[in-house]
Amino acid sequence: MSVATQDTAISTGKITRALIYLVLLLFALFYLLPLFVMVANSLKPLDEITGGNMLALPQTWTIEPWLAAWSTAQIGVEPTGLRPYFINSILMVVPAVAISTILGAINGYILTKWRFKGDNILFGLMLFSCFIPFQIVLIPMATVLGKIGLAGSIPGLILVHVVYGVGFTTLYYRNYYAAVPSELVRAAMIDGAGFFRIFWRILLPLSGPITVVSVIWQFTNVWNDFLFGASFGGTSQPMTVALNNLVQSSTGVKEYNVHFAGAILAALPTLIVYIVAGRYFVRGLMAGSVKG
Amino acid sequence: MGFLDITNVTKSYGNVEVLHKVDVEVQEGEFLVLVGPSGCGKSTLLNMIAGLEDITSGDISINGRVVSGVHPSKRNIAMVFQSYALYPNMTVGQNMTFGLEMHGVPKPEREKALADVSKLLQIEQLLDRKPGQLSGGQRQRVAMGRALVRDPDVFLFDEPLSNLDAKLRVDMRTEIKKLHEQLKTTVVYVTHDQIEALTLSTRIAVMNGGYIQQLGTPREIYDTPANIFVATFMGSPAMNIVPAKIKVDNGVVFAELTDAEGQPKLLRTVQSNLAAWDGREILLGIRPEAITDPDGADRKSTHLERLDNRITVTEPAGSDTFVTMTLGGRDVIGRMRADADAAAGQMFEFAINMEKAVAFDPQTEDRIRPD
Known part of the structure; x- marks a missing residue:
């Protein structure tokens, strides 16, 4: 049988x-x-x-x-093509990704290896920020940016994206570092390494996979964001907004071939990031979630 | 004043006191083992010596200097962790010199210290490897090397052998002992394994429930345990604890216990002050090796008592045969020679070496000390 x-x-x-x-x-x-x-x-x-x-x-x-x-190509009223906006996007996305990733790593390090009273509540609150829809914060954010004089500028956009991204990056790094034995930190303390030295010499060299996750996630989100770019971009709007202005312009002939090319140009950087780092992405996500 | 003084040290987490007024004085070159079941506070005490945990009250001083509030790296100690805690991203060589580097020791001196220690531990061929490429025993050596390179006042070991397999554990135990005989550094060693404690130490502190139950040489701990906890925790198989009644007859003190059939049997004791317990119950402690077949008994003993009893189980263990009988209503294990003629269900003549027997107060569970 x-x-x-x-x-x-x-x-x-x-x-x-x-x-x-x-x-x-x-x-x-x-x-x-x-x-x-x-x-x-x-x-x-x-x-x-x-x-x-x-x-x-x-x-x-x-x-x-x-x-x-x-x-x-005509973007809004200026025939500049997408180039200046592409540069704007790069100027925004690189610092935003770098700063939010570094902050997330330090937060994760503190939340797992330098525990303090109320650390879990703090972490819960940071996690909460992952679930706040963008639309809710538009007006308060505009007020804040105006008050600190960063409205309508690239640094303003960077700030917004760092604030929004740090909840996610903290989550990634915290879960990843939770799997790193605390005895390593104790050994390094006895060896005489201080707070930043332990982070720099012991924890960070172990963080490759989770850094890839954090960078891909942040890069994709910041690059693809339209709402913040359109709201707070001012004169230095990112690629996504420019693409919209290119495609949605209501006068003249619709140059579909140019629109297609523009759309591919806008998608290209995230595509490249995925292709280059993609195979570490899944590995890092697994490492962060399963062990944590 | 010792080399490492632990004076009246307590530790509390919130309202819970986990370590109660611990007092230990360790002399230079001593090998002190803290042993006890999990949760007894031994690791907490070690971490307090290392400075990884705060002291709630009391003082710890190392080499004449009070170290409360001193950062772990400035106490001149080195620690070997249970998980070894080798830095995974560094090579073995970098692992071992990391502490020296952090203390600003110039490179030529670091290289020299590394060369000396790696030669001593025979790990020279491993220096360029990463910890992930090492076996358990090799990692253990590297972890010890990392501690040795620092040339500290005190070595702290936190259950360093418990991650190794049985055979390697025995080898590394000998290795650590050899190293200590050679270097004569002061060691505080935490373990839950009583064999490790007895073999390695010059002195043992047996801990339970946050108290030091007894502090003494391995021989003292083994032969004259302070209470029933120490008696049963140290030694394998554990010491037999049998209820017995004291009877004094013509100035001779007997312990009366019941055999497998419930018949009373008399054993003459050597401890004369037990006469004060005439007619009362005590707990008699007899180590398995003090219960033997008559031919295997210690010939130097002056107080060998014979006792006929029925055997419940025999367990041949190669070098010895462990024989279980019922005495005073409890299972009592004796250690026979491997070729002793013992079989389950048979009557057998046991020889009990009463010189090695100890008596405990059933109420306090403390030992009734001879005068």
Whole structure:
């Protein structure tokens, strides 16, 4: 009987396997289709798109739309292309990610290795910040930024993103460091290392995977944010806002090929971060959650 | 004044006092073992010596200096942890010299200290490896090396062998003992393993419930335990504790206990002041090795008592055979020679060495000391 079951198991195995692959293939095509449409159309002249066939490959290949999106397209009233906004985004995202990650690491270190009265309550409150919707804080945040003179500037945006991100990064690092034995810290204390020396020489070198998680998470969130950028960006708006202004402009001809190129440009940095660091991402998430 | 003085030290967490007025004086070069079951306060005491936990009241002084409030790194101590606590991102060499580096010792001196210690511990070939690439025994050596490099006044060991497998534990035990004989440094060593305590120490502090139950040499602790806790905690198999009634007959003091059939048996005791307990119950403590077959008995003993009783179980252990009988209503284990002719269910003639027997007060559980 056991032989018989095994026999059927093998034959049904082949059929189901084929079915599974077929379904997976269909899903993959389905998910890749938008990307294909974007890439294909960004490399066509506009008349090929308005001619009607969005799904076809370009008949004449051109990188003109890309160049236009990057440097000459009309963003709002200025024909600057996306370049200055791309630079704005970089100037915002790099410090915001760096500062929130470093603060999260130090917070995690203190909350696990230098416990104090009420530390769990404090951590709970910080966690709470992960669940506050952006919209709620818009007006108070605008008031604060105005009072400290950072309204409508990149440093203001950095501050907003650090404040919002530090809850997440603290959560990551706290859970990760909870799995690091406290005896290590005690040994280092006896060896004569101080607060920052222990952090710098013992804890931080162990933090590779969780740092990758924190950086990817923060980079994606800050780069993709539209609401804060539109509300507090002022004259130095980030890429997402510019892309909106490019695509949503209501006068003149809709240059779909330029829009597609612009959209890809806006998505490219996060895509690169994922491809470069992605395989550490899952590993780090597991390490942080399971052991913590 | 000793080299390491622990004077009237207590420790409380909130309202709960976990360590009650502990007093220990450790001389230079001594190997003091703190032993006790988990939760007895031994690790807390060690951490207080290290400065990793605050002292609630009392004083600790090392080498003539009161260290309360002094940072762990400035007490000139080194500690070996149960988990070894090797820094995973550093090589063995970096691990061992990290403390010296933190204390601002120049590089040539660090290199020299590292070379000396790694030679002593025979870990020279491991210096460039990471802790993750080492076996348990090697990690243990590195952890000890890290402590040795510092050349501290006092070594603190926190259950350093409990993560090793049985065979390696015995090897490392010998290793630590050798090292101590060679270097003659002062050691405070925490363990819950009574064998480690007896083999390694020059003195033992047996702790329970936040009190030091007895402080003495291994021999004192083993032969003359202060109370029933110490008697049963130290030694394996544990000391047999049997209820007995004292009977004085013509100036000779007997302990009367019941055998497997419930019949009274008399054993002559050597402790003459037990005469004051005439007609009252005591608890008689007899170590398994004081209960033997007649041929295996200690020939130098002047008080060998013979006792016929039925055997309940025999457990051959290779070098000895452990034999269980019922005495005073309790299981009593004796240690026979391996080839003693003992079988379960049989009557057997036991030889009991009453010189080694101790008596306890059933109320206080303290030992009734001979005059």
